[in-house]
Amino acid sequence: MRILGIETSCDETGIAIYDDGQGDLPEGIVAHRLYSQIAVHADYGGVVPELASRDHVRKTIPLIKEVLRDANLTPEDLDGVAYTAGPGLVGALLVGCSIGRSLAYGWGLPAVPVHHMEGHLLAPMLEEDVPEFPFVALLVSGGHTMLVRVDGIGHYELLGESVDDAAGEAFDKTAKLLGLDYPGGPALAKMAESGVAGRFKLPRPMTDRPGLNFSFSGLKTAASTAIRKEKEKGDMDEQTHADIAYAFQEAVIDTLAIKCRRALKQCELKRLVVAGGVSANTALREKLAVITQKVGGQVYYPRPEFCTDNGAMIAYAGLQRLKAGTDADLTFKAHPRWPLDTLEAI
Ligand code: KG4
Ligand code: ZN
Secondary structure: OEEEEEEOOOOEEEEEEEEOOOOOOOOEEEEEEEEEOHHHHHHHOOOOHHHHHHHHHHHHHHHHHHHHHHHOOOHHHOOEEEEEEEOOOHHHHHHHHHHHHHHHHHHOOOEEEEEHHHHHHHHHHHOOOOOOOOEEEEEEOOOOEEEEEEEEOOEEEEEEEEOOOOHHHHHHHHHHHOOOOOOHHHHHHHHHOOOOOOOOOOOOOOOOOOOOOEOOHHHHHHHHHHHHHHHHHOOOOHHHHHHHHHHHHHHHHHHHHHHHHHHHHHHOOOEEEEEOHHHHOHHHHHHHHHHHHHOOOEEEOOOHHHOOOOHHHHHHHHHHHHHOOOOOOOOOOOOOOOOHHHOOOO
16 A cells, blocks of 8 residues: 655645555655745744745645655555644644645545644654554654653553643744744754753753653743843853753753653653654753663664654554544544544554
8 A cells, every 4th residue: 555645734844655565666655755944934933824834835736746756656556645634733734634635535545634743653663673562652842742652553641741832842942042043953952062061050840740741931941041141241152052052952851861761660661762853852862762771671763854744754654544444534624733642543
């Protein structure tokens, strides 16, 4: 079976074709393309939902044509169309939903709505070293921070989540305070590389009490206070920027690592899957490799380009759902909010 995947939930248009290897092609991604809207939103310092929707309208069909051409396939060679149905920006989602559903209808194929975070969660399955179920998944993106016990596709138990800002959102907001352009996460990580450890000490929120929830807004405020104090002293030079970036990143990573260790212990599991945009962070990867090694376990990631939003993860998740018999009726809508643990188990 072979499926087209369409991702338009936020600020990237991602299109891919995935094949299950049961026909004449090997299993895996046949072709994929990604168009990032960074340039569209850069002047505004963040994603402008209306501009995101309009740009998806411009890019989705041309990218689908390119991916079909790259794959040397035609619509007749496909068995389904998967599209991100939520969660995300409603206007952006509706572009992918409308195009995905319309193409599927026109081509006489099943249309498969995909949960964006299930896409992220299954993205490590696109790699050679695939994690076996059950495992604990840390999902860290711009909109979500979650710890999930995963016993199979759709068998998701939410262990904890952020009660306020997501980790990526905190990265982006703190980066903005440090004068970095949107999207701030990767830029802050780069800045932190020249930072010195120990000069600033920021909190590790909610690690001193039991439980697996997160809170990142206080950490962002603590970083903002440190920046303000340094500015008042007239000390906000390049090195100070880097030192605060270092302290912020270290605090986020420590907090995530403490909760991952706790979640693995609570679930009596040793396999950790980390996905979502922030999982591209090198320092986070290094830290989680150490904590899983210490418990004799292993950490699994998607390759960096599949940590952030992409069409391949939607095609993969869609194919698993299609094989399990999912074919939404024509009234299926976009779900800007859609709890992961309400998905059907397959
Ligand atoms: O998963 P994603 O592409 O989109 C959402 O579904 O939200 O995640 C984007 C988030 C942004 O907040 C971005 O700043 C963050 O992931 N991010 C990073 C890094 N790369 C992306 N944060 C920290 N370090 C990185 N290297
Ligand atoms: Zn995402």
